[in-house]
Amino acid sequence: MSSTVGAALLRLTSRSACSQLRAPVLSTTSRRNFHGSPSQRTDGVFKELTSMRVRTPWVEAFRKQEKEGKQAAEPSGKPEVPKNRNLKAKHMNDSYHSVVLPLAQDPWLLDTYLNSSGHIRLGTIFMDLDALSGIIAYKHTGEDVTTVTASCDRITINSPLTEICDLQLSGRVTYATGRSSLEITMQVAKAPLKGESVKDEEVLINCTFTMVSLDPGTKKPVNVNPLIVKTQEEKRLYALGERNSQIRKERRDTSLLKHTPNDLESDLIHAFWQKQLQYHDPYNDLRQPENVVFMDATRLRTATIMQPQYRNRHHFMIFGGFLLKQTFELAFTTAAAFSHKRPTFVSLDPSTFQNPVPVGSILYLTATVVYTDPPLIDVADEKTNQNSEYTRVQVRVDSKVRDVEHGHSKPTGQFNYTFTVPKNIRVMPRTYQEFMYYIDARRRAEQVKRTLNEGFGLSARKAEESLTE
Incomplete structure (x- = not known):
């Protein structure tokens, strides 16, 4: 397959060169000038x-x-x-x-x-x-x-x-x-x-x-x-x-891949399970509120073939900045679809590039709302404003890559974006994997709060004034 493509490229360039040599010379009266957009070797980077x-x-x-x-x-x-x-x-x-x-x-x-x-x-x-x-x-x-x-x-x-x-x-x-x-x-x-x-x-x-x-x-x-x-x-x-x-x-060292949730987090998982039972108990008047959305209902996915215009200096791997742009825009779309409001970016929280993405491969992105602050359920000794006008929404974007033939796949990164939306809305996990996503995101949110307390970041109302999106 690749040799056929290479031969086609060689034929194409040689024919173009020959056609230029044989092109008739036009008189000044019949010559027409054509203008095109400036050549752009990359995918939009300055x-x-x-x-x-x-x-x-x-x-x-x-x-x-x-x-x-x-x-x-x-x-x-x-x-x-x-x-x-x-x-x-x-x-x-x-x-x-x-x-x-x-x-x-x-x-x-x-x-x-x-x-x-x-x-x-x-x-x-x-x-x-x-x-x-x-x-x-x-x-x-x-x-x-x-x-x-x-x-x-x-x-x-x-x-x-x-x-x-x-x-x-x-x-x-x-x-x-x-x-x-x-x-x-x-x-x-x-x-x-x-x-x-x-x-x-x-x-x-x-x-x-x-x-x-x-x-x-x-x-x-x-x-x-x-x-x-x-x-x-x-x-x-x-x-x-x-x-x-x-x-x-x-x-x-404290990753949930290595360790079970701590006591406080285990209590939180149990509280969510009890809340689900209450929502479905016919003898209980408590029903799922309109502002509560199950985590699996927030998920959005994309699949994109990786073209050479997105390559890095080593030619055959995709430029990391392109992955940042793609994951950010999917996260923004996910937060908007979840809240039906225009999100305001707060931060990209610690995110990892695990494996390179080859040119010509298929990149799969999956975005999920994994945490909202204020949360649906408070932990012990934690008091939040459940009537807050704004909700902080954390979106996790997982990426994986497959070859075109869909033989092998491998994870390529995890990206964590936080937005605010002008709406009182909550996300609720209900499977064990979703509980792990929620706990991991909650830990990140606590870190974001500490950073904001140190003077970084904007208030939700102030951030809405920015001409960025």
Whole structure:
């Protein structure tokens, strides 16, 4: 199949070249000028962020693969990272990179960032942030290694965007101990005037990504340059990176895949089971309220074939930012379908990229509302406002990939998005798997609350004012 495609590509390009050689020369009076849209090599990522992503046309990468007769996803097994590679410690600012999206100046660029209601599509911004993280990572590690996105630790809205303006995306490596992983901190802000710096109140988005460096030949982790930390601000950022690393370890150690729910969570599961019995007891007057929706009724699914326009710099795997955009937009749609209201984005909570997604494979996404806050049932010693005007909705998006022939499948990531909706609505689990989803989401929600108490994020009413969606 692949050799047939390769031959077809060769015939197509050779015929095009021959037709150009034989084309008759038109007189100046009969010549017609045709105009087309500018060529676009990628799937919408801002052009200044594609330099580290796509360096070779797909047709050339495909021909090379055909000639070598091997699958690009398969490691060669031979180490390619030089043994004498320079691992000298670096400063944070050595990896600093920024780019300005001239949205206020370029209406055609703005056209690719707006949705039908005139709001900036956050999913497209997330895609740009992932591209930026790649540039920053390679500035720190050099290009001898393969650096991939391991997780997105947080993306939060810091301040509302009240007008369409130029946006500055910037970031740097803020945590690296010398092992294979590094944390990158980025922000999106209103672009400052020349000679001025960004003000805190003009920062729209804060986020952190964790990247891992691999040997291109063996696909095994390799060490990267550690960081030199000197200033108070650098020490603060480095300490946050240490804390995030510790939180990730604690989350793995206490995962529901390894341990049963604790006593409080077990009591909560029992309370939900009792509530279900009450709803269906003919001798009980309690019935399922109109604002309570069973979890399985909130589920939405998509299936998409992965085209080469979505590839990363290694040509045969899908760019992580594309997955962020797809999962965000499905999560947004799920929250909207659940509440019948327009959701407002709060945060992307800790999410993982488990396995790469090959070009040409089928990506399956499943989104589910797994938690609402205020919850339907309070735990002991917890009092919530059950009449709250707004509900915080957590949507879990699970992704898996299959080859076109649907032979093998594997999970590729879990993404956790939180929105607010202007409605009093609750989700209710009723199977054991749904209870585990609910408990896991509840733990994440508690972490989100702690972060918001530390000063990150917006109130639901304030967030609605932002021209982002």
